[in-house]
Amino acid sequence: MHPAPSIIVFTTLSGLGFGLMAFLGLGLPGSTGWVALAFYVIAYALACGGLVASAFHLGHPERALRAFSQWRSSWLSREAWLAVLTLLVVGIFAAGRVFWGQLWQPLGWLGAALALATVYSTSMIYASLAAIPRWHGPLTPLHFLSLSLAGGALLAGQVGAALPLLALAAGVQLVVWMQGDGALARSGTTMASATGLQGGAVRAFEPPHTGTNYLLREMVHIVGRKHAARLRVLTLILGFGLPMVLLVLPFNHWLGLLAVLTHVLGIFASRWLFFAQAEHVVGLYYGKR
């Protein structure tokens, strides 16, 4: 699939932002006043920044409000609702923490649950697509949620939670890659099932057009897979290894910031691969993956 920068930025940053909101909703860290304001500004900047970035890939962003209408069937519509609800509920909870030093814990729990539900709905947009075997399955929500929780713990300064969560997210990432590499072959969809042609080996002889088209650019984006092995190593080192090392060192705000930055860079690499390496079955009609 085409690794559109707007989608990579959106899913990475909003995942981090909602992960941070989940921890803030649980009352971690328990700061109030200016310090709490700083945490909530970061969380809202990441979540809203991601949502704004996602609008850039729309053909008609002026009609974006219509996306709230089909929550009965569409995960994209559910994501829109859950994101707005989370921002509202966490906003009220945040006001209590920042302005009055109050802890309205039930509201915080609700906000945390909504934040995680938002990340889940984002992941289900991809996991629900049977046409992309690498994404289709329960590993995709697990991958997104584990990353969001690890990043959220890191941003919330919860060193005790961040270390195991980063390790968990790294483990899930490895399983996602191992499972994903054989997903298309296991799906049972082949050029023979795509064309229904029997009685011999089927080979794509001639494409329908001499140039490229929307389908090839959007869904058979082979050029993005060029540095896959290197990007996987970078993901593991930057996204998980370095932040964990930095967390183990004696605490210092600058080291914490560095841990967050390397983590975000690593997740950008991971998210690039998530899209670039996903093979859409339409590629079979073109003899490509």
Place this chain on the structure above:
Amino acid sequence: MTQLPTTTTRKLGLVIDLDTCVGCHACVISCKGWNTENYGAPLADEDAYGANPVGSFLNRVHSFEVTPADDAPPSLVHFPKSCLHCDNAPCVTVCPTGASYKRVEDGIVLVNESACIGCGLCAWACPYGARELDPREKVMKKCTLCVDRIYNENLPEEDRVPACVRTCPAGARHFGDLGDSESAVSQLVAQRGGFDLMPEMGTQPVNKYLPPRPKDQLQETDILAPFLAPVTDTSQGFLGWLDRALSALPGAKE
């Protein structure tokens, strides 16, 4: 509404005969023509006369080569592909705005272009590559089964079929109600063993494809062969002398 109807009154669709299709691409051109001049946003081309032309099409013809396991010669199959108007259309349910829908009255899958935000998710959801985002209008384009022809009383009756069906010079494309087992298209599917594309995806496509018929095989029964066996293996005359003379030289192979 992007929830799918549980049933549709009719199931209008196409039956495409892979045995008859000659791969002329006339259906591609007539489709592009009709759907550029009529309903909805025109099907744009970009850099049409330049080095890298791209454009949106609702129907494209692939060509595949099938090589049998035995020694029979490979065959070339031309393979037109457009929206299959699936009963369980994944492109419809993913749409966040309700722009994508499946009609209850005839099962046609359509896009309400004025409600489409151009997110492209429906094109991702379709395993067949039937949907393309128009490069100019930035809305999703797909086969409408020429909904503006088939019910159009301003057209002569013989023209009230999809443009691709009307134009096919080989008669490889058939249009009708696949929900009615008595219809001509349903009979054709039953007789010829029509099949679904990617049945494992669970999309339940309405459009069916008819398989290529087995090709004739020439039998290797050449009754003249025994009489035409070579009379001699060695050359005669000058070439024969040359052959013997060269063979006598040292280093010649036995």
